[in-house]
Each structure stands twice: as structure tokens, then as C-alpha cells.
Amino acid sequence: MMRAGLIGCGRIGCEFDDDAARIGIYTHAAAYRAAEGVSLHALADADPAKLAKAAERYGIPAERCYASADAMLAAGGLDLISIAAPDRFHADLALKAMATPGVRGVLLEKPLALSLDEGRAVVAAAQARGIALAVNYSRRFCPAHxxxxxxxxxxxxGRVQTVTGFYGKGVRHNGSHWLDLLRHFFGPLASVQAWPSRAAAFEGDPSPDLRIVLASGLVAHLQASNHLDYSLFEMDIVAEHGRVQLLESGHRVIWQRVADSPYYAGYRLPQLAEVDESGMRDLLLHAVQDLRDAVLAVRVPRCSGEDGLAALQAAEAACRSLQSGQAEALP
Ligand SMILES: NC(=O)c1ccc[n+]([C@@H]2O[C@H](COP(=O)([O-])OP(=O)(O)OC[C@H]3O[C@@H](n4cnc5c(N)ncnc54)[C@H](O)[C@@H]3O)[C@@H](O)[C@H]2O)c1
Known part of the structure; x- marks a missing residue:
């Protein structure tokens, strides 16, 4: 049995479990309790009220609840660490977790880090220590995706013609999910160009419109929407034999197949073939199971530190492009 310690008992750490509308496993804590071969052993949170609430909900005794990540890591006895603290702590906490004796796997919330230098240091540490580092770009763990x-x-x-989509709430914060999914589906990104949009920024993170050229030559367009009105996250893949629309943040996937037009002789068009409603449920359970399996098999997790770094590079390039007005090349 692998013992897990959770740093950050907020929404994705624990509190999404309070939302009765969520069917399935949406928190790190619930995932460690549900996955076979792992257990939720310890909790850490800087906020005593959050810590106490989580301890009670998940039945973690007081001696294994810590007011800081440092104290939890110093106590030892942990194989896996989940980091669900705010973005600005990610790199520092990941480095500390990976330097802790006995730790073999780390599940780090996105983004990997706030800067490319920090991100590179985290990835290098994982490689040097042979630690399975997973970054939670959660759509990589979705069976429908x-x-x-x-x-x-x-x-x-068939051949993909074009990819378009919508996001909101900051290119680093949420746009990076789309950029990671684009890379996951279609391979490396070559350049990103950004234009100002009317969509609101999120905590200083701008929400520009993007044109992304992939190494394959495929071109994708990502439009920003205003998260202050509502959440919009979609991807539309237009291909030779069909079209796939990932709608409602990925909860609904529409499959269309190209067939003869029912309206006009001699024309073909994509037509509804299937609606996949299997959605985004249990993605954190899949992420924890994958981390466990990656540790056991000594393999790279399905969303690796390198994947997290590539998403960060793309989001940072978008922000540079917004300043420079030029397309920014990606490594
Ligand atoms: N993968 C996804 O789709 C997804 C979804 C939601 C949030 N997130 C990410 O998860 C992270 C947390 O987001 P959230 O919405 O749960 O935030 P939150 O504010 O609800 O929770 C963060 C928790 O961390 C605690 N904390 C703060 N600093 C700490 C520290 N130094 N050590 C230990 N605990 C500390 C806070 O007290 C709080 O309980 C963010 O990085 C966010 O980007 C990812």
C-alpha cells in the first residue's frame, strides 16, 4: 500500500466533494481513498479551518494533519505527494516533496510553475531523482478524450483540416489546458501568436485570442471568451472523414461523420453520428491510478512534468506575443 500526503485541502484538494452536483471523483483526497493500492495518510494546509474540515471528512487523525507542508514532509513515511496549493507554491512544494526521502511520485496541480526557470528546475529534479512527476492537465486522463x-x-x-476552440479565465490558468490538449492530440507546437481580446484577464493573467502553428503544419485558432459571464471551454476538430466537438468543458463530445447531404444531391457534409456523454467524471481517480502505476512500472505518467513544461512554454509564448505583436517560436 502506497501512502499519500496531500498538500492543500481547498477546492480541488477536498472541497469539490461538498458539491452534490458533482457525480464522481473530483478531488485528490477522494481519489486516494478510492484507488486500490494507495491510501490517504496525511494532510497539510496552512489554514487550520480547512485542515480540520478535511481531517474530519476523510477520517485522518490529528497526529497526521500538519499546519505546513514542511512539517508533513519532515514526518516522513510517504510514497506519494499531491500538491493542490495555489499556483505560486507549486514549484517550491514540488522541489521539497521530491527531495523528501521515500517519495516516489508527485501529482502536481497545473500549472507546473509560475516561471519557465522554475518549471525547468522541477522537471530536472524529477529526472535526476527518478521520481514520477505528474501534472494534472486533467483531460489527458479522460476516457472520452x-x-x-x-x-x-x-x-x-482522416487528415485534419483545422482545429478551433474557446477558453476563458487567463491563458496561463485555463488556456494552458487547451494548449496541452492540442499538443496531446496533434503533437508539438511550433509557434504561437496572440491578439488582444475583449475577454477579461484573470488575476493579471491575460486572455488573448491565439493562432497556433504546430510542427506538423496544422494551424489552430483559439478564441477567448469572458469568464465573468460564464465558463466556455470547447475544441472543434474538423477532419477529412468527420468532425469532433468537445463541448461543455469536455463533458459532452459530439461525433459527426461525413455522409451524403440529406438536403442536396451531390453534396457531402458532416452529420451527427454519436453524442458521448461519458464526460469528465473520475478524472482525478484516473490520475492517481496512473501515478501509482507509473511508480510501480518506473515509467513516465500520462501527463508528465515535460508535458507541464511544454504547456507553460506555450502560455508564456502567448503572453510574450501579446507584447511583441509577433508570432513567438516554441522550443
Ligand atoms: N486541474 C484542474 O482542472 C484544476 C481545477 C481547479 C484547480 N486547479 C489548481 O489547483 C490548485 C488549487 O486550486 P483550488 O481552486 O483548490 O484553490 P483553493 O484556494 O480552494 O485551495 C488551496 C488550498 O491550499 C492551501 N494553502 C495555501 N498555501 C499553502 C501552503 N503553502 N501549504 C499548504 N497549503 C496551502 C489553502 O489554505 C487552501 O486550502 C491551483 O493551482 C489551481 O490552478 C486545477
């Missing part, structure tokens, strides 16, 4: 990737890889959808 894995099906899209399989259809792209197998050629079922």
Missing part, C-alpha cells in the same frame, strides 16, 4: 486521440492516431478521422 482518449477515444478522440485514438481516432486521430488510427486515421479514422
Amino acid at each position: 482518449a477515444r478522440v486521440r485514438a481516432a486521430l492516431d488510427s486515421g479514422e478521422l
Whole structure:
């Protein structure tokens, strides 16, 4: 049994479990309790009220609840560490967790870090110490999205013509989810160009419109929407034999197949074939299971530190492009 310690008992750490509308596993704490072969052993949070609430909910005794990550890590006895504290602590906490004797796997909330230098240091430390570092770009753990990737890889959808989509709430904060998914589906990104949009920034993180050129030559367009009105996260893949629309943040996937038009002789058009409602549930359970399996098999997790770094590089390039007015090349 691998013992896990959770740093950060806020919303994605624990509190999404308070939301009765969420069916499935949406928190790190619930995922460690549900996955076989792992247990939720210790909690750390800087806020005593959050810590106490989580301790009671998950039945963690007081002697294994800590007011700081440092104290939890110093106590030892942990194989896995989840980091669900705010963005600005990610790199520092990941470095500390990976330097802790006995720790073999770290599940780090996105973004990997706030700066590229910090991000590179985290990835280098994981490589140097042979630690399985996973970054929670959660769509990589979604079976409905894995099906899209399989259809792209197998050629079922044919040649991809174009990819478009919407996001909101900051290019680093939420746009990086879209950029990671784009890279996951279609391979490395070559350049990003950004334009000012009318969508609100999020805590100083701008929400520009983007044009992304991939190494394959594919071109994608990402439009910003205003998160102050509502959440919008969509991807629309237009391909030779069909079209796939990831809607409602990925909870609904619409599959269209190209067939003869029912309206006009001699025309073909994409037509509704299937609505996949299997959605985004249990993604954290899949992430924890994957981390456990990555540790046991000594392999890279399904969303690795390198993937997290690539998403960070793309989001940072978008912010530079917004300043420079030029397309920014990606490494
Ligand atoms: N993967 C996703 O789709 C997804 C979704 C939501 C949030 N997140 C990420 O998860 C992280 C947490 O977001 P949230 O919405 O749960 O935030 P939150 O504010 O609800 O929770 C953060 C918790 O961390 C605690 N904390 C703050 N500093 C700490 C420290 N130094 N050590 C230990 N605990 C500390 C806070 O007291 C709080 O309980 C963010 O980085 C966010 O980007 C990711």
C-alpha cells in the first residue's frame, strides 16, 4: 500500500466533494481513498479551518494533519505527494516533496510553475531523482478524450483540416489546458501568436485570442471568451472523414461523420453520428491510478512534468506575443 500526503485541502484538494452536483471523483483526497493500492495518510494546509474540515471528512487523525507542508514532509513515511496549493507554491512544494526521502511520485496541480526557470528546475529534479512527476492537465486522463486521440492516431478521422476552440479565465490558468490538449492530440507546437481580446484577464493573467502553428503544419485558432459571464471551454476538430466537438468543458463530445447531404444531391457534409456523454467524471481517480502505476512500472505518467513544461512554454509564448505583436517560436 502506497501512502499519500496531500498538500492543500481547498477546492480541488477536498472541497469539490461538498458539491452534490458533482457525480464522481473530483478531488485528490477522494481519489486516494478510492484507488486500490494507495491510501490517504496525511494532510497539510496552512489554514487550520480547512485542515480540520478535511481531517474530519476523510477520517485522518490529528497526529497526521500538519499546519505546513514542511512539517508533513519532515514526518516522513510517504510514497506519494499531491500538491493542490495555489499556483505560486507549486514549484517550491514540488522541489521539497521530491527531495523528501521515500517519495516516489508527485501529482502536481497545473500549472507546473509560475516561471519557465522554475518549471525547468522541477522537471530536472524529477529526472535526476527518478521520481514520477505528474501534472494534472486533467483531460489527458479522460476516457472520452482518449477515444478522440485514438481516432486521430488510427486515421479514422482522416487528415485534419483545422482545429478551433474557446477558453476563458487567463491563458496561463485555463488556456494552458487547451494548449496541452492540442499538443496531446496533434503533437508539438511550433509557434504561437496572440491578439488582444475583449475577454477579461484573470488575476493579471491575460486572455488573448491565439493562432497556433504546430510542427506538423496544422494551424489552430483559439478564441477567448469572458469568464465573468460564464465558463466556455470547447475544441472543434474538423477532419477529412468527420468532425469532433468537445463541448461543455469536455463533458459532452459530439461525433459527426461525413455522409451524403440529406438536403442536396451531390453534396457531402458532416452529420451527427454519436453524442458521448461519458464526460469528465473520475478524472482525478484516473490520475492517481496512473501515478501509482507509473511508480510501480518506473515509467513516465500520462501527463508528465515535460508535458507541464511544454504547456507553460506555450502560455508564456502567448503572453510574450501579446507584447511583441509577433508570432513567438516554441522550443
Ligand atoms: N486541474 C484542474 O482542472 C484544476 C481545477 C481547479 C484547480 N486547479 C489548481 O489547483 C490548485 C488549487 O486550486 P483550488 O481552486 O483548490 O484553490 P483553493 O484556494 O480552494 O485551495 C488551496 C488550498 O491550499 C492551501 N494553502 C495555501 N498555501 C499553502 C501552503 N503553502 N501549504 C499548504 N497549503 C496551502 C489553502 O489554505 C487552501 O486550502 C491551483 O493551482 C489551481 O490552478 C486545477
